[in-house]
Amino acid sequence: MNGQVERANNMVLQGLKPRIFNRLNKFGERWIAELPTVLWSLRTTTSRATGYTPFFMVYGSKAILLTDLNYGAPRVRPYNEQGAKASLEDAMDQLNEVCDVTLLRSTKYQQALHWYHSYQVRGRAFNVGDLVLCLVQSNKNYHKFSPPWEGSYAITEVLQQCTYKLKTIDGKVFANAWNIDQLCRFYP
Template sequence: MLLQGLKPRIFNWLNKFSACWVAELPVVLWSLRTTPSQATGYTPFFMVYGSEAVLPMDLDYGAPRIRAYDKQGDIASHQDAMDQLDEARDIALLRSAKYQQALRWYHGRWVRDQAFNVGDLVLHLMQSDKDCHKLSPP
């Protein structure tokens, strides 16, 4: 997933700057951590910290949850959030199990096993890896 996020961001610079991916890595990691997972329905940030991340855009434009923040009730709301986090983790565990079952069903229904014997003809694509590295397009 990291490579899928990095390639479009640095594709034009691959030939000129081979180490520019280091500057783009934090942005890609942030986007992965704040994107809801298809398996659990929650963001990885929420699963770890118990609340959604405050994005810079929320601070700039005064999102409703930023305006509704109350420093006095922070301790009580933190305890409620921890209780909700445990419940959310249980829900995420159930969703993840359901997602894995659906993947297993799909694989069992549509993916067929291939058995190869010695002497069978197979198509083998030979690509030149001259001047290529792991971020080069296939």
Template sequence: MLLQGLKPRIFNRLNKFGACWVAELPMVLWNLRTTPNWAIGYTPFFMVYGSEAVLPTDLDYGAPRIRAYNEQGAKASHQDAMDQLDEAHDITLHHSAKYQQALRRYHNRWVRDRAFNIRDLVLRLVQSNKDRHKLSPP
């Protein structure tokens, strides 16, 4: 997933600047951590910290969540968030199990076992990786 996020950002500069991916990495990681995961239904940030991330644009433009923040009610809301996190972990386990079952059904429906014997003819694709690295375009 990291490579899929990095490749479009550095593709046009790839040949000249092979190390420019280091500057792009924090943005790609932030994007991955704050995007809801389809398999579990929550963001990885929420699963670790118990609340959704406050985006820099929320701070700049005064989102309703930021305006509604109250220091006195923060302790009570923190306890509510911890209870919500426990519930989210249970829901995530359920979502993950359903996702894995769906993958297993798809795999069993479309992937067929093939057995090869000695001296069977097979088509083999040979690709040269000379002068290429993992961020090279396919």
């Protein structure tokens, strides 16, 4: 029901499947051991929409990796009490700036997605007198080789932007209205 949750679950599954697949014992209980690793990788991977990792967005700092500890990266050197207050103030200033940058990047990303989607969608409309086919409404005597469209009907009236009244070729007008999703242009 919730698209974001479904997408997140799908990403977790995509990370788990290659790690736990075994031809003899497909899933077993190995996924329990692999789940923390997959979640860590998802939380430390940069998002295309924001330009930052989910870990950074929640905690306001980069995640400390095991390699940083092993090789003594500059940011994990021993803690210094004198510089802690100054570094905390700098971090808070940077965090506000990062929030603004993230908001701009996210907005730009959403606008680009909206433009791409709008560019790919072609508008459809019918005029009075156009010939159309209707989607089959009844499953009676329906089998897999049955055609999905029926008739050829003519548009008699445009009720709203995507709602139409139809008539048969004989001139009989249908009482119900048809949505454009249930119609397809007929080319005689």
